[in-house]
Structure formats: C-alpha cells, structure tokens
Amino acid sequence: xxxxxxxxxxxxxxxxxxxxxxxxxxxxxxxxxxxxxxxxxxxxxxxxxxxxxxxxxxxxxxxxxxxxxxxxxxxxxxxxxxxxxxxxxxxxxxxxxxxxxxxxxxxxxxxxxxxxxxxxxxxxxxxxxxxxxxxxxxxxxxxxxxxxxxxxxxxxxxxxxxxxxxxxxxxxxxxxxxxxxxxxxxxxxxxxxxxxxxxxxxxxxxxxxxxxxxxxxxxxxxxxxxxxxxxxxxxxxxxxxxxxxxxxxxxxxxxxxxxxxxxxxxxxxxxxxxxxxxxxxxxxxxxxxxxxxxxxxxxxxxxxxxxxxxxxxxxxxxxxxxxxxxxxxxxxxxxxxxxxxxxxxxxxxxxxxxxxx
Amino acid sequence: xxxxxxxxxxxxxxxxxxxxxxxxxxxxxxxxxxxxxxxxxxxxxxxxxxxxxxxxxxxxxxxxxxxxxxxxxxxxxxxxxxxxxxxxxxxxxxxxxxxxxxxxxxxxxxxxxxxxxxxxxxxxxxxxxxxxxxxxxxxxxxxxxxxxxxxxxxxxxxxxxxxxxxxxxxxxxxxxxxxxxxxxxxxxxxxxxxxxxxxxxxxxxxxxxxxxxxxxxxxxxxxxxxxxxxxxxxxxxxxxxxxxxxxxxxxxxxxxxxxxxxxxxxxxxxxxxxxxxxxxxxxxxxxxxxxxxxxxxxxxxxxxxxxxxxxxxxxxxxxxxxxxxxxxxxxxxxxxxxxxxxxxxxxxxxxxxxxxxxxxxxxxxxxxxxxxxxxxxxxxxxxxxxxxxxxxxxxxxxxxxxxxxxxxxxxxxxxxxxxxxxxxxxxxxxxxxxxxxxxxxxxxxxxxxxxxxxxxxxxxxxxxxxxxxxxxxxxxxxxxxxxxxxxxxxxx
Numbered sequence: 131x132x133x134x135x136x137x138x139x140x141x142x143x144x145x146x147x148x149x150x151x152x153x154x155x156x157x158x159x160x161x162x163x164x165x166x167x168x169x170x171x172x173x174x175x176x177x178x179x180x181x182x183x184x185x186x187x188x189x190x191x192x193x194x195x196x197x198x199x200x201x202x203x204x205x206x207x208x209x210x211x212x213x214x215x216x217x218x219x220x221x222x223x224x225x226x227x228x229x230x231x232x233x234x235x236x237x238x239x240x241x242x243x244x245x246x247x248x249x250x251x252x253x254x255x256x257x258x259x260x261x262x263x264x265x266x267x268x269x270x271x272x273x274x275x276x277x278x279x280x281x282x283x284x285x286x287x288x289x290x291x292x293x294x295x296x297x298x299x300x301x302x303x304x305x306x307x308x309x310x311x312x313x314x315x316x317x318x319x320x321x322x323x324x325x326x327x328x329x330x331x332x333x334x335x336x337x338x339x340x341x342x343x344x345x346x347x348x349x350x351x352x353x354x355x356x357x358x359x360x361x362x363x364x365x366x367x368x369x370x371x372x373x374x375x376x377x378x379x380x381x382x383x384x385x386x387x388x389x390x391x392x393x394x395x396x397x398x399x400x401x402x403x404x405x406x407x408x409x410x411x412x413x414x415x416x417x418x419x420x421x422x423x424x425x426x427x428x429x430x431x432x433x434x435x436x437x438x439x440x441x442x443x444x445x446x447x448x449x450x451x452x453x454x455x456x457x458x459x460x461x462x463x464x465x466x467x468x469x470x471x472x473x474x475x476x477x478x479x480x481x482x483x484x485x486x487x
Numbered sequence: 488x489x490x491x492x493x494x495x496x497x498x499x500x501x502x503x504x505x506x507x508x509x510x511x512x513x514x515x516x517x518x519x520x521x522x523x524x525x526x527x528x529x530x531x532x533x534x535x536x537x538x539x540x541x542x543x544x545x546x547x548x549x550x551x552x553x554x555x556x557x558x559x560x561x562x563x564x565x566x567x568x569x570x571x572x573x574x575x576x577x578x579x580x581x582x583x584x585x586x587x588x589x590x591x592x593x594x595x596x597x598x599x600x601x602x603x604x605x606x607x608x609x610x611x612x613x614x615x616x617x618x619x620x621x622x623x624x625x626x627x628x629x630x631x632x633x634x635x636x637x638x639x640x641x642x643x644x645x646x647x648x649x650x651x652x653x654x655x656x657x658x659x660x661x662x663x664x665x666x667x668x669x670x671x672x673x674x675x676x677x678x679x680x681x682x683x684x685x686x687x688x689x690x691x692x693x694x695x696x697x698x699x700x701x702x703x704x705x706x707x708x709x710x711x712x713x714x715x716x717x718x719x720x721x722x723x724x725x726x727x728x729x730x731x732x733x734x735x736x737x738x739x740x741x742x743x744x745x746x747x748x749x750x751x752x753x754x755x756x757x758x759x760x761x762x763x764x765x766x767x768x769x770x771x772x773x774x775x776x777x778x779x780x781x782x783x784x785x786x787x788x789x790x791x792x793x794x795x796x797x798x799x800x801x802x803x804x805x806x807x808x809x810x811x812x813x814x815x816x817x818x819x820x821x822x823x824x825x826x827x828x829x830x831x832x833x834x835x836x837x838x839x840x841x842x843x844x845x846x847x848x849x850x851x852x853x854x855x856x857x858x859x860x861x862x863x864x865x866x867x868x869x870x871x872x873x874x875x876x877x878x879x880x881x882x883x884x885x886x887x888x889x890x891x892x893x894x895x896x897x898x899x900x901x902x903x904x905x906x907x908x909x910x911x912x913x914x915x916x917x918x919x920x921x922x923x924x925x926x927x928x929x930x931x932x933x934x935x936x937x938x939x940x941x942x943x944x945x946x947x948x949x950x951x952x953x954x955x956x957x958x959x960x961x962x963x964x965x966x967x968x969x970x971x972x973x974x975x976x977x978x979x
Contacts, residue, residue, distance in 0.1 A: 161613075161638060161639075161849055162849040162850075163849070163850070163851070185638060186638060187614065187636045187637075187638040187657075187705075188705075188850075189912065189913070211761070211762065212761045212762050214761060215760075215761060215915065216915075234911070234912045235637075235638060235657060235912060236637070236657070257761075257765075257792070258792055258828075258851040259851070304521070305521075305523070305543060306521060306522070306543060306545060306561070307519035307520060307521040307522040307545070307547075307556070307558070308521070308558060314561075314562065315561070315562035316544065316562045316564075317544065317562055317563055317564035317581060317582070317583060318544075318564055319564075319611060319642075323644065324609075324642075324644045324645070324646050325582075325583065325609040325610065325611035325642050325644070325645065325646055326582075326583035326584070326605065326609055326646050345583060345584070345602075345605070346583070346605075346609070346644075346646035361543070365523070365542070365543055366849075367848070367849030368613045368614070368848055368849035368850075369542075369565050369582075369613050369848075369849075370612070370613030370639045400584075400602055400605055401601065401602050402586065402587075402599070402600045402601040402602040403600050404591075404598055404599045404600065405597075405598045405599075405600070406598075410600075
C-alpha cells in the first residue's frame with residue numbers, strides 16, 4: 131500500500147513537472163571530435179529539445195542513449211558498415227532514445243526527448259567518433275550531488291592532452307622529448323603578427339626576453355620580458371589557436387617596413403636563418419641588398435641588440451623608426467634624424483640597440 | 488578409404504587459417520620519451536637512418552640498428568613532409584614555407600634553415616596545411632597547399648595578396664595558390680602547376696614517374712580520390728581557380744556546375760567512402776623489387792580512419808589512367824600488435840620494409856610509427872591486376888586459382904554507381920545497379936579470370952566483391968575481397 135502510494139505520488143509529480151518544463155539546449159560540434167559542452171544538467175522529466183549545431187568541418191550526429199548504453203550503441207553503429215550513411219549512422223535499437231540526422235558542417239538539427247531521473251549519455255555515432263565525442267545528460271533534482279567535472283567518468287577526460295605532456299617528467303615543461311634550452315626558436319601562430327611568425331626566446335635573468343620576427347614581412351614585430359611562450363592551445367587539435375606570449379611586451383614596432391633602398395618601394399624576401407650558438411641569424415633580401423640580422427638581449431636591462439650585416443648597395447640605405455615613449459633607439463653608425471637613420475655609404479655592419487628608458 | 492578421409496580431415500584441420508598475418512609482420516617503433524608523435528613526414532637517409540618530423544616542430548633521426556632517436560632540428564611550424572637530400576640535409580614542408588635543413592658543421596644537428604620557397608599565401612586559417620615535398624627524376628620539387636576551412640576565420644594580417652572572390656564556400660582560397668600543387672624547379676623558381684584541390688594530403692610518383700595526388704571527400708568531392716596530376720590541369724575543387732592566370736574576376740562558385748564539370752580532370756582512382764577511405768594520405772611506390780611481397784611496382788596509399796592501406800591496380804585505357812583500388816593489410820597484426828589507423832606517411836626502408844608514420848591532428852587517427860615486414864618466400868593469394876576489356880574485366884591473381892572456385896560466377900558480384908560532383912559535402916552512391924556477370928573464363932595458367940558483364944558504362948565505379956576464391960587446392964584464401972574499379976573510359 132505504501133509502495134503503491136509512493137508510485138502514485140511519483141506519477142503525479144511526473145505529470146505536474148511534465149506540464150511545466152520545456153527547455154532548449156544547444157550543443158555545438160567543434161573541432162577535434164568534441165562537443166562544446168559535455169555535461170547537461172536538467173530537472174527530471176523536462177521536455178528537452180537538444181539542438182546540434184555543427185561548427186566542425188566534418189559531418190556529425192547526436193544520439194541520446196539509455197543509461198550505461200553508450201558503448202553498445204557506438205558498437206552497433208560501427209557494425210552498420212556501409213549501411214550506416216543511409217540511416218545517419220544510428221542503429222535501430224531500444225537503447226537509442228532519440229537522435230538527430232547527419233548534420234553537415236554549418237548545419238543544424240534537433241531532437242526531442244523527455245528523461246526521467248537518471249544519467250543519459252549523448253554521443254556522435256559516426257564511425258570512430260564515438261570514443262571521443264560524447265557527454266552526459268543528468269536529469270536530476272540534486273545537481274549538487276553530481277561528481278565534480280574533473281572526476282566525472284561520464285565525460286571525456288578534459289586533461290587528455292595535459293596527461294600526455296605529463297607522462298614524462300622532462301616533458302612537463304617543454305612538451306618535447308628534450309629540455310627546453312634558450313635561445314630557442316618556434317615558428318608558430320603568434321598574436322599581433324602575420325601568420326608566418328617566428329618566436330625567439332633568449333636567455334637572461336627573470337625568465338629572459340623574447341621577440342617575434344615576422345618572416346612574411348622580414349621585420350621584428352615586438353619584444354617582451356619575463357618568459358617565452360605557451361604553446362598549449364596552439365598544439366592542441368588542428369592548430370588554429372595562437373601561441374601565447376608569456377611575460378610583458380615592452381616594445382612594438384608599429385611603423386612601416388623599416389628599410390628603404392634608394393627611393394624604390396621595398397620588396398623584402400625572407401631567405402631563412404642560421405643558428406649561431408642557437409641564436410637565429412635571419413637572412414632577407416630587400417631590393418637586391420642582403421640583410422643578416424642577429425638579435426641578442428641587452429645584458430643589463432630590458433632591451434635588444436640587433437646586429438646587422440649587409441651587402442653593398444650603390445643606393446642610399448635608410449632605416450625608419452618612429453619614436454616610442456619609453457624606448458630609446460641607438461645606432462652604432464650614423465644618427466637618427468626625425469626618425470630616419472641614413473647608413474653611411476659603404477656600411478657593412480652595424481648594431482641597433484633597443485633600450486628601455 | 489577411411490584412412491584417406493581421416494588424413495584429409497587431418498590435413499584440413501592442420502592447414503593454416505591463411506590470413507594476412509601469415510605474410511606480413513607488424514611492429515611498433517619505440518618512440519622517444521616525451522615526444523607527442525603526431526608524424527608529419529618520414530623519409531630514409533642514404534645511410535639507412537629514418538628522418539621523421541612531428542607536429543610540435545621536431546625533426547628526429549632514428550637508427551634502426553641501435554633503435555635510438557636523435558634530435559636533428561626543432562621549432563618548425565607543423566611540418567607535414569620531409570625529403571632526404573643527403574645524410575646531412577633534409578627538405579621539410581612547414582606551414583609557412585619549404586625549408587632546407589642543413590647540418591653544415593657536421594655535429595649531427597641542423598644549423599642552417601634555408602627558405603626554398605615561401606611564394607604562397609597564408610590567411611592564418613588552421614586548415615591551410617602544406618604538404619610535400621616530392622621530387623621528380625629531373626629534380627623538380629612539388630608541394631601541395633590545403634584550402635582554408637570556413638570552420639574558422641582568417642587572421643587580420645595575411646601573407647600574400649588577399650582576394651575576397653576566393654573567400655566563398657566551405658573550403659576557400661583567399662590567398663594565392665591555396666588548393667594548388669606548386670612546382671619548384673632545381674634553380675629555385677616556383678611555378679603554379681595544377682589547381683582544383685581541396686585537401687591534397689599526399690603526393691607520390693608511380694614507376695613511370697607520373698605524379699599522383701590524393702584528395703579528401705568533402706565539398707565538391709563526392710568521395711576521396713587519387714588524381715594523376717599534370718601541368719596546367721584543374722581537378723575540380725573550384726575555389727583555387729581565382730589564382731589561375733587569366734581567370735576572370737568572378738567567384739568560381741557562381742559558375743554552373745556543368746561548366747566546372749567540363750573544365751575539370753577527373754580522378755584516376757576513386758576511393759569509395761565508408762569502406763575504402765575517409766581520408767587518404769600519401770601514395771608510395773613499392774620499389775623494393777619484391778622484398779615487400781608480390782606487389783612490386785604498385786602504389787600503396789595511406790588512410791587515416793581505417794586500419795588498412797589502399798593498393799592501386801592501374802589500368803591505362805586509351806591514354807586515360809584509371810583502375811582499381813583494394814584494401815591492403817586489412818586485419819593485419821602480429822604478436823598482439825595490430826595495424827593501427829592514422830597512417831599519414833609512408834616510407835620504404837632500405838631493407839624493403841614499410842614504415843608508417845601516424846598522426847591524428849584533432850581528427851581521427853593515431854600516433855607513433857609502425858613497421859611492416861614481409862615474410863620472404865610466402866606468396867599470399869591476392870588480386871594483382873584488374874584490366875578493363877571491351878566486354879568486362881580481366882582479373883589477374885598472384886597464384887594459379889583453384890578451377891572450381893574461379894569458374895563459379897557466384898564468386899564475382901558487381902555493383903556500379905557514381906558519386907555526384909556538386910558543391911555539397913560528399914555524396915551518396917547514385918544510381919546503384921547490380922551488374923550481372925555472364926561468364927568467367929580461366930586462363931591456361933589459371934592466374935587470370937576474364938569476366939564478361941552485362942553492361943559497362945563510363946564515369947562509374949564498378950565495385951566487385953569477390954567470393955571464396957582459393958588456390959593451392961583450397962589452402963590459400965583470397966585476401967582482398969573488395970575491389971573498386973573507376974571506369975572513366977570504356978575500352979572500345
């Protein structure tokens with residue numbers, strides 16, 4: 131009798147709740163075989179509309195399964211073989227509660243499902259996707275009792291990449307099979323630079339100094355102190371996200387391309403670099419003049435010494451530099467006049483020092 | 488009588504299961520601790536060491552004798568290809584440029600990073616991968632450039648000229664030569680060579696020196712494929728046309744599909760989606776002279792999503808390269824090491840074994856390097872050639888077939904279909920038809936079966952499913968059962 135009463139109460143509660151709750155949640159399929167959300171928490175018996183928005187560059191679907199049925203559904207989906215595409219890679223089985231169709235990149239589809247209290251996996255059942263691309267819907271009145279995200283076995287391990295990096299102690303800091311040693315060069319996507327960027331970390335106290343050389347434009351772009359770079363996001367997945375600067379940027383060259391050979395429009399071409407005790411010496415050609423540039427840190431304070439070697443030119447060679455607050459530019463030859471340094475005829479080598487005041 | 492029955496039963500039960508593992512061994516190459524082994528390229532140096540480049544910019548050398556790794560270069564931007572010039576010099580394709588790495592002082596580490604060419608644009612979109620290089624007999628290098636994906640944006644600053652007419656579509660080419668194969672002559676000049684590619688993650692030459700480039704199913708590609716690439720041709724993905732010399736100032740997507748279709752050169756080999764390939768990678772010529780098994784002179788192609796490679800059975804019909812593909816190394820494995828997926832790069836070692844560099848890169852795949860070794864002297868029963876005849880196909884096998892199985896028509900089941908050339912992503916199999924086999928004639932040496940089929944139509948794929956063909960009085964089973972012939976041109 132008690133049991134029956136309990137059931138009845140439960141049933142009525144369900145009915146009441148059902149009448150009250152409708153909710154729409156949008157999940158995005160994103161790059162790297164991931165959903166943008168891996169935990170969805172709703173009240174039991176909510177009429178849930180789950181929208182799949184495909185922001186990835188391949189097709190996906192979204193399948194909600196019965197509790198503890200994700201593996202089985204994924205296995206059956208895989209077993210569909212060449213019958214898969216015709217049924218959107220969704221196997222016909224009781225464990226599938228609801229599903230979308232195949233959603234091409236840029237498109238959207240949705241499913242409707244009403245879930246009593248419990249934990250319901252959602253997953254993309256495209257062949258091979260199911261082992262990475264999944265999450266969980268918790269239909270619960272007590273969200274506080276859910277496991278913390280970091281310990282939740284129902285969602286993909288967010289620290290997968292981090293774990294790989296931590297598998298070996300030496301790799302923890304560098305992300306490579308060797309210890310990071312400065313000077314060091316990374317060609318990578320850097321902020322505030324063209325896409326062909328070269329980040330260089332230099333040794334020194336307090337994390338050393340670093341700079342970015344733009345290989346597309348053949349010029350120094352900016353410099354910072356207090357560290358080098360963080361590649362965690364750039365290395366993850368397909369490489370869209372930028373490498374991060376670690377430290378404080380103290381200098382930016384915001385002007386035009388600095389070199390002028392005679393009156394012609396400068397046409398720089400990048401030729402590569404050689405490593406001199408691990409310091410890169412860049413080689414580029416501007417209107418027939420070969421430039422080699424090696425940048426070292428100032429030993430005593432924030433600043434860089436740019437050592438240039440160039441081939442002879444019959445035309446005037448000038449370097450343009452707009453004045454910057456807090457920065458002093460010094461040349462070993464000639465003098466800056468109104469932001470223009472005219473190299474004395476026949477100059478083959480000189481240094482330009484960027485010094486913080 | 489009883490004794491002979493007993494004997495034959497005994498023989499039958501003692502005969503091997505005859506699987507791919509009887510012919511090929513697989514081993515995992517030990518990788519350096521701390522390396523995230525997303526393999527972008529592999530190649531062998533003249534001295535027998537393996538050079539490999541990895542996603543995080545490392546280039547490392549592996550000595551197969553000592554099983555040790557050594558760092559050669561670092562700091563490259565997502566290198567996806569490497570070619571050995573000498574024991575001290577490699578050419579590596581990284582995102583921004585083709586770079587020559589040279590160890591000039593002989594300390595075993597590269598100190599010179601010379602730009603071979605950076606004469607192409609970068610929008611900063613992640614999908615602008617750069618592949619290659621491969622080198623032809625004349626010393627020309629070839630690289631291929633991925634288009635960008637509208638799954639992500641471009642940077643505020645781009646390298647090279649920006650053209651918004653190339654910015655439309657799912658995969659786009661808003662900076663020069665995206666979707667192109669480029670040629671770099673021995674004197675360093677870059678020449679735009681061929682256009683119309685989407686995601687050309689793999690280049691290689693066949694035994695005759697013909698250049699092949701793979702491309703990936705997606706917009707304008709109903710299925711993945713392998714092109715025979717020749718200078719000046721357009722291979723069908725439209726966005727790259729904006730960078731074709733003399734192309735009018737229009738968005739190529741505004742051209743009617745029929746026009747684009749008439750402009751394009753079709754693939755030599757289609758790789759049907761869902762069972763042959765999802766993401767084909769590098770083609771490689773078996774130049775081992777038989778040390779890798781009975782397929783010398785054929786091409787193998789890597790695949791990202793399936794635990795198999797593809798093997799190409801070429802057929803030249805009236806000057807048109809076409810032919811078939813079959814899965815290779817399907818279900819291969821030995822000593823508990825299965826062939827893994829993610830086979831991004833392939834290289835034959837001097838000893839005739841095949842190295843497979845794995846990558847995943849945010850997609851399906853795997854990491855590390857595997858080595859495939861042929862067990863000498865053992866010949867598997869497999870299909871060696873498939874040639875189009877005026878009335879059907881001639882199939883040649885590695886071994887003389889058992890007559891009874893070879894002449895059973897039920898052992899040859901054909902379907903034919905095609906994939907739509909259209910802007911949408913991928914394609915269903917269109918107009919699927921069963922093609923009846925009307926006769927199967929076995930050659931005198933029992934190695935070739937000539938099939939007559941009810942009907943042959945061009946611009947279709949003929950998918951052949953082989954039944955239980957046997958050789959050696961039932962001892963050997965046919966390995967490749969699924970064979971897909973791309974019929975571009977009839978043999979009449």
